[in-house]
Amino acid sequence: MNVSTQGLLRFQAAGGEYVFSGHTGLLLRSSPALDEALAKPSSALEEKLGTCLYGKHQSQRTLRVGASKQTPLQNVTVFVTNECNLDCSYCYVRKNGISNSGRMSLDTFRSAMELFSSCFDMRRRVNILFFGGEPFMNLGFLKGATGYLDQIAERDGTQFTYSIVTNGTILNQEVLDFVVRNGVSVVVSIDGSEEVHDRTRPFRNGKGSHATVLRNVGVLSQYCNLAARVTVCDLNTDLVRLYEDLRTAGFWEVHATVVSDANAASADLEPGLSQLRQRLREMEDHFLANVREKRLVRFGHVAKYLKLIHLGYRSGGNAKVLPCSAGYSSFSVAANGDIYLCHRFNNVADVRFGSVADGLNWERRENFLDTHQVSARRGACASCWAAAFCGGTCYHTSYAADAEMRTVNELHCACAREWVLSALRVYVSMSAEERCVLENIG
Amino acid sequence: MKRQQPLHVILNVTHRCNLACRYCYYSKEMATKPGHMSLEVVERVFESISRSSATAVDFSIHGGEPLLHTPSYFRDLFTLQRQYLRGRVTQNSIQTNGTLLDETFIAAYEAIVGADTHLGLGLSLDGPQAVHDGSRRYRKTGGGSFHDVMRGLDLLHRHGIQVAILAVAPLPWPDCGRDLYQFFKALPNVHLVDLLVPSGDSFPDAPEGSLTKMYTELFDAWFFDGNASFEVRFFCSIIQALLTGSGTLCTFQEDCVINNIMLSIVPDGDTSFCDSFTEVKLGNIWTHSVDELAARNHPERMRFSVVERRRIEACLFCKWFNVCHGGCPAAHMPGSRSPHHFCSEYQRIFSHVDARLREIDIAASHGLGEENLTRLVNPRLSDHLRKLRYGREHGGHQGGDTAGGTGVMKQAAPVLKSQSAVGSLSRKDRPATTLPAAQPAAGKQHIGDFQP
Numbered sequence: 001m002n003v004s005t006q007g008l009l010r011f012q013a014a015g016g017e018y019v020f021s022g023h024t025g026l027l028l029r030s031s032p033a034l035d036e037a038l039a040k041p042s043s044a045l046e047e048k049l050g051t052c053l054y055g056k057h058q059s060q061r062t063l064r065v066g067a068s069k070q071t072p073l074q075n076v077t078v079f080v081t082n083e084c085n086l087d088c089s090y091c092y093v094r095k096n097g098i099s100n101s102g103r104m105s106l107d108t109f110r111s112a113m114e115l116f117s118s119c120f121d122m123r124r125r126v127n128i129l130f131f132g133g134e135p136f137m138n139l140g141f142l143k144g145a146t147g148y149l150d151q152i153a154e155r156d157g158t159q160f161t162y163s164i165v166t167n168g169t170i171l172n173q174e175v176l177d178f179v180v181r182n183g184v185s186v187v188v189s190i191d192g193s194e195e196v197h198d199r200t201r202p203f204r205n206g207k208g209s210h211a212t213v214l215r216n217v218g219v220l221s222q223y224c225n226l227a228a229r230v231t232v233c234d235l236n237t238d239l240v241r242l243y244e245d246l247r248t249a250g251f252w253e254v255h256a257t258v259v260s261d262a263n264a265a266s267a268d269l270e271p272g273l274s275q276l277r278q279r280l281r282e283m284e285d286h287f288l289a290n291v292r293e294k295r296l297v298r299f300g301h302v303a304k305y306l307k308l309i310h311l312g313y314r315s316g317g318n319a320k321v322l323p324c325s326a327g328y329s330s331f332s333v334a335a336n337g338d339i340y341l342c343h344r345f346n347n348v349a350d351v352r353f354g355s356v357a358d359g360l361n362w363e364r365r366e367n368f369l370d371t372h373q374v375s376a377r378r379g380a381c382a383s384c385w386a387a388a389f390c391g392g393t394c395y396h397t398s399y400a401a402d403a404e405m406r407t408v409n410e411l412h413c414a415c416a417r418e419w420v421l422s423a424l425r426v427y428v429s430m431s432a433e434e435r436c437v438l439e440n441i442g
Numbered sequence: 443m444k445r446q447q448p449l450h451v452i453l454n455v456t457h458r459c460n461l462a463c464r465y466c467y468y469s470k471e472m473a474t475k476p477g478h479m480s481l482e483v484v485e486r487v488f489e490s491i492s493r494s495s496a497t498a499v500d501f502s503i504h505g506g507e508p509l510l511h512t513p514s515y516f517r518d519l520f521t522l523q524r525q526y527l528r529g530r531v532t533q534n535s536i537q538t539n540g541t542l543l544d545e546t547f548i549a550a551y552e553a554i555v556g557a558d559t560h561l562g563l564g565l566s567l568d569g570p571q572a573v574h575d576g577s578r579r580y581r582k583t584g585g586g587s588f589h590d591v592m593r594g595l596d597l598l599h600r601h602g603i604q605v606a607i608l609a610v611a612p613l614p615w616p617d618c619g620r621d622l623y624q625f626f627k628a629l630p631n632v633h634l635v636d637l638l639v640p641s642g643d644s645f646p647d648a649p650e651g652s653l654t655k656m657y658t659e660l661f662d663a664w665f666f667d668g669n670a671s672f673e674v675r676f677f678c679s680i681i682q683a684l685l686t687g688s689g690t691l692c693t694f695q696e697d698c699v700i701n702n703i704m705l706s707i708v709p710d711g712d713t714s715f716c717d718s719f720t721e722v723k724l725g726n727i728w729t730h731s732v733d734e735l736a737a738r739n740h741p742e743r744m745r746f747s748v749v750e751r752r753r754i755e756a757c758l759f760c761k762w763f764n765v766c767h768g769g770c771p772a773a774h775m776p777g778s779r780s781p782h783h784f785c786s787e788y789q790r791i792f793s794h795v796d797a798r799l800r801e802i803d804i805a806a807s808h809g810l811g812e813e814n815l816t817r818l819v820n821p822r823l824s825d826h827l828r829k830l831r832y833g834r835e836h837g838g839h840q841g842g843d844t845a846g847g848t849g850v851m852k853q854a855a856p857v858l859k860s861q862s863a864v865g866s867l868s869r870k871d872r873p874a875t876t877l878p879a880a881q882p883a884a885g886k887q888h889i890g891d892f893q894p
Contacts (some may be wrong), residue, residue, distance in 0.1 A: 018889070027889045034892035183739040223744045225751060252751070294756035310887050428889060433761070440763040 008038075008053065009385040013425035020424055021053045022385030025313045027428065028053075063321045063328070065369045073120035074329035075127045076112070077343045080104055080135040080142065082335060086167050086209055089200045090231060090259050102335030106144045111356040112333045113152065119360050120329070125159045130184075131332075131343045136170040139178065146182050163187060165229065167201065168213035171220065180223050187227045188217060188251070192242045200233065214249050221250030230256040235415075236275040240286045243299045253298035258415050273414050280422040287426055291434050296441065303441060305389055305423035306430075310438040313388055320391030321373045327353065328369055341368070344396040351395075351405075372406060379408030389423075390416040448498035448531070449736055452706040452717050453487065455479040455515075456506035461539050462581040465610055465644035467772070471708065471720045472506055479709040484519050486727050487707060488526035494732040498531035504717065509542035513550035520554045520561070535562040537608065539578070541587050543594030548601050563598065564606045564636075567591050569622045573612040599631040606634040607672075611656055613640060613648035619659025627671060636675045639693075642775055642783030653787040658794045665798055670820045678826050680795050683765040685809050685827070696767035697750055699743045703736050715743055718772035722746065746771075753781050762792045810834070 007022040010030065017030035019038075028034060065071075082102045084091075116122065128149065130142060142164075149160045161183070168188035179186060190213055191197040198208025220226055228251040230242065239256070246254050287297045296303065313319040322328060326342040333339055334346040337356035345351045351368065354361040374381045374392040381387050393416065397409035427435075456479060457472040491499060503519075516536075523532065555561050568574040575586025598605055607626060612618065626635050637660070639653065657676075664674055675691065683689035688696075695702045699715045706717040711727035713735050714720045722742050724735045734740070754768030756779070769782035782788065808814045810831040818824040 025887070027887060029889060029891050031892055037892065180741045180744050181737070181739050183744075222748060223741060225748060291759075294759040296755065296758060312887060427887075434759060436761050436763075437759045440758045440760075 007383050007385050007387075009421070009424070011421060011424060014429040016428070018424070018428055019053075020385060022387060024053060025309065025319075025388065026053060027309070027424075062373055062375060063369065065328070065366045071120050071329055072124055073116055073122050073126050074325050075129055075331075076116060077129045077131050077330065077332040078104060078109065078112075078145070079132065079332060079334050079343055079346055080130050081133040081138040083137045084132060084134045084167070085137065085169060085204060086134070086201055087204050087206075088202075090233070103138055104141060104333070104335040106141060106148065108335070108337045108356055109141070109145050109333070110148055112337060112339070113149070115339075115354075115356055115359065116331070117152070117156070122156060122158045125161060127161045127163060130162070130164040132165075134167050134170065135164055136166055136175055139175060142178060146178075161185070165189065167209065168216050169203075169209050171216040176219065176223070179220065184224070185227070186220060186224055187229050187255075188213065188220075189229045189231070190217075190246065190251075191230055191233075192237065193245065196234075196237075200231070217250045221252070225252035226250060227252065228254045230254060231259050232256050233259045235272040235279070237279065239279045239283045239299070243283070243286075243297065254300070256300050258412060269411055269414055272411075273418065276415060276418055280418055284422055284426050284429070288429055291430060291437070296437055301389075301419060302423050302426065303438075305420055306427055307438045307441065308389060309423060309427045310435055319388035321375070322369070323374075323391040323394050326395065327351070327365055327372075341395065345399070348399075376406070377408055378406050379413065381408065384417070386417045386420040389420045447703070448500045448533070449491070449494075449496040449732075450500045450502070450702070450704040451487065451491070452502045452504050452704065453479065453484065454504050454506065454706065454708045454717065455484070455508050455519075456510050457709055458510050459505060459507040459539070460510065460541060460581055461507065461578055461587055463579070463610075464577045465640045467641055467718055468506075471717075475708055475710060475712075477709050478511065479707075481515070481518055481522065483707075483709065483711050483727065485522050485526075486711065487732075488522050490727060490732040491530075492526040494736070496530070496732065496736065499527065499533075501532065501534045503534065503536040505537075507539050507542065508536050509538050509547060513546045516547075517550050517553060520557070520559050524557065524559065533560045533562075535564055535606075537564040538566070539587065540565040540567065540591040540594040541580075543597055545597070548597065548603070551603070552601070562606060563603065564608050565591065565595060565598075566608045566610075567595070568609045568612050569615075569618065570625050573615055573618065573622070576612065576614065577610065595629060595631070602631075604631050604633045606636060607632050608636045608638065610638045610640050610644075611653060613645040613652045613656070616648065616652035616655040617659075619656045619661075620663045622656070623660050623663040623667075627667075632672050634673045634675060639676075639773070639784055642773060651787070653784055654790040654794075657787075657791045661791075661795060662798070664820060665795075665823070666819050668819050668821070670822045673822050673826050677795065678823065680765055680792060681799065681823065682827065682830060684792075684796060684799060685804075685806055685814065687764050689765060690830075693770035693773075694766050696754075697747050698771070699746045699750070700738050703738065705732070705735055715740075715746070716772075718770070719746075757781050760789070762789055765792050 009020045009022065011018055011020065019028045019030055019034065020026070021028075079102070081104065128145070130145075132138075135142060146160075146162065149158075152158060153160055163185040164179075165187045166189070168190065178184070189201070190210075191200045194208065194210040197210040197213070201209050203209050217226060228246045230246075235258070237256075242256070243254050283297075283299065283302075287299070287302065290297050308318055311318070324330070324342075326332075330342070331339050331353065332341065332343040332346060333356075338346070338352055339354045339356070339360065340346050340348065341351035341353065351364075352361075353365045353368075370376075372392070372395070374387050374390075377392040379392075381392050384390075390413075393409045393412040395405040397412040398405050398407045401407070401409050457476050458478070459466075459472065462469070501523075503516075508516075520534075523534075551561065551563070566578065568577055571586065571588040574588040574591070578587050578591075579585060580587060595605065607629070609622075609626075612622075626632060637657070645652075660674070661677055664670055664677065679689035679691040679694055683694060688694075692698055692702050692704070704715055705713050705724070706715065706720065707713045707727055708720065712720075713724045713727055713730070714722050715724060716722075724730070724740055724742055727735075737743075750768075750771055753771060753774055757763050757766075757768040766782075766788055769785070769788060773783045774781055775783050780786075802817045802819075804814045804817055810827050815824045815827055818827075
């Protein structure tokens with residue numbers, strides 16, 4: 001049984017028992033001497049143990065929000081259009097009551113980029129994430145936007161990279177040219193097997209979209225490394241099969257997230273978590289079997305977590321104090337020019353950080369970031385052993401459950417810990433030679 | 443965005459050759475499309491570059507044997523280059539087998555250099571006569587070319603012209619490493635030796651381990667030579683990669699077709715991204731602009747890159763990944779799970795070089811710093827690394843080969859990466875295996891044992 005106390009995790013794997021410090025990232029083999037020291041630390045050991053196991057407490061890891069022009073802008077999510085040719089069961093555009101007719105104009109986009117340019121440091125790499133709705137339903141805008149950014153890149157030296165989240169149903173020569181010529185990282189939303197996918201992601205006429213998506217993936221995957229974005233609605237999903245099926249279909253990597261509004265604060269979480277645990281154990285075995293064959297399984301955050309375990313927290317540099325960069329170095333621009341925390345909140349006034357017309361609301365942004373750091377979340381984050389990996393649950397999962405963002409979505413919190421534990425178990429099962437891969441992947 | 447690194451253009455000015463070398467990777471292409479490149483094609487290339495975003499261009503005049511052209515061809519070629527590309531940074535090299543060097547070519551060469559054109563000469567010479575003539579024979583007679591190459595080299599020496607030697611490792615003589623080094627060192631006008639790894643099927647009878655034996659012996663002779671007179675590019679690149687995380691050779695570049703933009707142009711103007719992959723056509727110089735052909739996101743480059751990622755998947759588990767990044771894709775044997783024909787030999791060579799560096803207390807954490815460079819005995823190696831450091835610090839054109847002309851073979855500009863510890867050199871910087879005194883923030887995780 002895993003016992004977590006004071007930010008320490010004790011876990012079993014690979015025939016041994018280990019203690020992981022969430023504070024410092026240190027991994028120790030369990031031993032009677034360690035158990036004794038942990039139970040009754042003598043003053044002689046106090047200092048040594050204190051530094052190694054407790055080092056810097058989560059609550060001491062805070063982010064000072066920089067002033068204007070000091071924060072490097074990392075990502076701008078552009079809500080290209082609210083229009084979509086699918087009718088997904090969990091669509092938050094529909095649930096959040098976002099109108100289905102908004103299309104971003106090039107003028108709005110240009111003004112937004114000029115605003116960001118005046119507010120943030122854009123001398124380095126900035127990613128533009130095209131989102132929707134289905135962004136390829138507004139290809140004219142996409143071409144205009146990249147053409148405009150080519151000019152900005154020439155003028156300011158900013159290096160723009162592009163990514164797009166698409167449902168994968170729209171692909172023609174013009175779309176393919178756009179993707180290839182702009183080196184766009186394509187993320188396709190797909191929910192696994194035909195049976196599951198067609199139930200959650202049908203066309204507006206009710207027909208399943210799975211076959212169309214797979215056909216297009218076959219073409220696109222010849223030109224770029226595609227990522228699959230899977231929304232998991234059932235914690236008992238066979239993850240190994242899901243991953244292998246998607247790899248066979250042509251995907252290079254697979255990201256799975258538990259559906260945003262799944263919250264069972266009042267219900268018993270354990271049966272679902274128990275199923276997830278079992279599925280993660282299967283995935284761990286699969287991962288390790290592939291490692292033995294010198295193949296990396298690119299599933300979920302496992303590789304990212306393993307890297308963090310391996311390289312350490314780098315004096316806090318890689319330890320997360322926020323769940324994501326939203327509001328700090330990433331923003332969402334809605335079709336009407338409003339600027340929001342992230343695309344999932346494109347109509348929520350509390351996290352509207354300004355607009356193209358009114359400029360950036362610095363005070364609201366700073367206030368938000370100060371009150372939503374992991375040490376300030378309303379939950380057990382401050383003493384959680386996994387906090388440096390998770391940074392607090394996704395704001396939207398909290399919002400979907402509690403209509404506010406400082407709380408912790410308990411199901412998502414429990415799932416996040418399971419994912420990190422899974423990575424720890426894999427890590428201790430890998431040999432030192434095999435861990436080489438963690439230094440060679442980006 | 444403006445191009446950061448020089449564009450590398452290989453002008454295959456002829457598809458004819460008076461030699462028929464046993465390991466020639468280009469014979470099929472020459473047989474399929476025989477003939478010379480006209481000056482009209484050359485002019486079109488320069489004109490298209492003049493309209494492109496490329497601000498710096500490295501040209502390799504290649505073939506076939508370029509000197510089958512008359513000296514006036516080269517005069518005209520460089521006149522056109524000056525005419526179209528004035529104001530851009532250009533470097534040139536001619537890669538020749540050396541058999542046709544004569545006074546009329548030397549006169550043309552001196553006139554071209556005298557007109558302020560940077561032009562290096564690369565000469566193919568595999569080693570002593572038995573070694574060289576074993577591979578490099580005349581097409582018509584089958585006789586060895588050694589004596590004619592040495593005559594050409596002597597002619598260049600008498601005119602004070604430095605050359606870079608391009609040698610393909612003679613695997614049937616695995617014990618010749620030291621002799622090969624002494625042979626090249628005895629040549630008076632050599633500033634660089636490029637020791638190429640032959641393609642996998644060139645010497646089918648060479649026993650396993652031949653490459654390692656030859657390269658490690660030659661390395662030791664060169665590395666510890668306080669009077670070394672030339673760089674060995676292969677070794678310089680390995681050492682550079684061990685100290686900085688990335689090497690110079692195009693064959694060591696990760697995702698070379700994307701990160702090392704090259705255009706290989708054949709006589710009819712067809713263009714590919716590498717002369718080892720002429721079957722992949724990016725377009726033709728008459729119908730496509732240089733900007734189109736050199737686009738990082740050209741569909742053919744993207745397709746190749748996707749395949750490359752899969753080829754080097756297992757390499758991600760290798761401690762030497764940062765040195766070779768899977769090696770040249772042309773060395774991958776179809777159907778093999780091994781990413782590179784000489785993968786295991788490469789690993790042994792890298793391990794040998796790494797061990798030698800550690801013996802003299804060179805630490806990856808010091809990168810190209812003087813703490814490391816002053817420990818090196820070989821003056822050409824330390825000079826090379828100093829130039830490289832200068833180039834990085836000042837963000838200029840790369841420093842390794844600027845003096846005295848180059849015999850550039852598909853040479854890449856260095857990727858400007860931040861210095862990072864790599865390979866086993868960084869071991870000493872990692873935390874101890876017992877309970878460390880500090881949190882592992884400073885290094886890499888080692889699962890510790892608690893010892894009170």
